[in-house]
Amino acid sequence: MTLLYCKGIPISFMEIVGSIMLWNLKHDQFLCFAVDDGTNCILLLSLNDANSSSVACRHHHDHAMRFASLVKLDIVAIVKGRLSRFRGAVQVTMSNVVVERNPNAEIFHCLNCILLTHNYYNVFPGWGIDGVMGPVQVSGRRPWQQRE
Amino acid sequence: MASLEIKSGALVSLQDLRPSSPFFKQGASLRITGKLHEYSIETGLATIIDGDDILKVSTKHLRDLTFQVGSVYQFIGELLIQPDNEGVLQARVGRNVDGIDLNLYHQSLLLLRQFQTNHLNNPATM
Numbered sequence: 265m266t267l268l269y270c271k272g273i274p275i276s277f278m279e280i281v282g283s284i285m286l287w288n289l290k291h292d293q294f295l296c297f298a299v300d301d302g303t304n305c306i307l308l309l310s311l312n313d314a315n316s317s318s319v320a321c322r323h324h325h326d327h328a329m330r331f332a333s334l335v336k337l338d339i340v341a342i343v344k345g346r347l348s349r350f351r352g353a354v355q356v357t358m359s360n361v362v363v364e365r366n367p368n369a370e371i372f373h374c375l376n377c378i379l380l381t382h383n384y385y386n387v388f389p390g391w392g393i394d395g396v397m398g399p400v401q402v403s404g405r406r407p408w409q410q411r412e
Numbered sequence: 413m414a415s416l417e418i419k420s421g422a423l424v425s426l427q428d429l430r431p432s433s434p435f436f437k438q439g440a441s442l443r444i445t446g447k448l449h450e451y452s453i454e455t456g457l458a459t460i461i462d463g464d465d466i467l468k469v470s471t472k473h474l475r476d477l478t479f480q481v482g483s484v485y486q487f488i489g490e491l492l493i494q495p496d497n498e499g500v501l502q503a504r505v506g507r508n509v510d511g512i513d514l515n516l517y518h519q520s521l522l523l524l525r526q527f528q529t530n531h532l533n534n535p536a537t538m
Contacts, residue, residue: 281490283505301486302443303528305420338477338505367484367509371520378527 279344280306281364281373284337295328297335297358299343301370307355308343331361340364342373380391421488421505423521424456426465431497438493444469444501445486445509451479457500460485462514468500477506484509 282301289295295310310328335341343365345356364370421443423426428435435442444467446460456472469487471477479485489503 280434283507285488286507300420300443302423303420303524338474338507342509368516371513371516374520374524377521381527 275344275347277344279342280308280356281340281342281370283340284335287335287337289328289332295332297331297341299341299344302374307353308345308358308359327358331358334361334363340370342369419490423524425518425521426462426467427459429465429467429491429499435491436493436499437491440491441489442491442501443486443488445484445514447484448479448481450481458485460487468484468498469506470500470502472508473502473504474506477508480508484512484514486512 279299282299283302284297285305286296286298286307288297291371297308298305299308310324310331314322314325316322316325340363342362343356343358344360345358348355348357419441420435421441422435423443424435426444426446429442429444430436437463437483444460446465446467448464449459449461449466451458451471456470458469458471460467469489470492471479473489484506486509487501487503488505489501492500
């Protein structure tokens with residue numbers, strides 16, 4: 265089920281980079297985080313049932329345990345997952361979590377999201393960042409991306 | 413599961429937190445970044461600066477965070493405006509962000525705000 269559209273393009277999977285604001289592990293039920301990226305705060309959920317007869321559910325449990333060991337309050341994480349809805353609210357079912365230690369990571373992600381919206385979803389035809397950041401490079405390294 | 417009650421901390425710079433600013437509201441959830449100028453263990457108050465702007469931060473809710481004067485920190489919390497019209501951020505999350513590029517940070521803030529303004533003016537596009 266697709267929940268969101270951007271200019272008619274369906275969106276079902278997302279990546280968010282932000283600060284962990286909430287950490288709630290219920291054994292044999294779920295693990296959830298709330299992630300704040302500065303524009304919104306969204307709930308991320310991983311199902312967690314070690315005793316299920318379903319192989320997929322036990323696999324989800326293994327992932328949830330790994331996520332729980334990685335993440336704690338106050339850190340910044342990159343979380344990927346599928347969009348879903350629960351009681352009317354949009355949430356994300358986690359498929360991967362990575363702890364991010366680069367202090368500029370959120371800035372880069374924010375800029376890349378704006379660029380993605382401009383270049384791919386074409387949300388604002390004619391709106392550009394040339395006046396602020398200079399010409400947008402279609403290929404190669406973006407001006408603000410540091411070389412490792 | 414109950415609906416999420418944690419508010420997103422709006423990205424602001426310290427110069428946005430003057431009394432004349434629309435961000436300067438009682439209880440506003442904010443995210444701020446600045447260099448630690450001084451910290452008092454007794455009062456739990458930290459003072460951070462960014463250029464010429466100063467803000468006090470209450471750190472009583474924070475755990476496992478070491479304060480080092482001169483380092484850059486980022487805090488998320490609610491703004492408490494005191495009777496003398498001075499704002500103090502009640503931080504609920506904080507972290508050390510030494511190595512952050514503050515110039516790039518301010519540029520991205522400007523871009524993001526411009527993007528959000530355009531987005532709000534074109535709700536039909538989403």
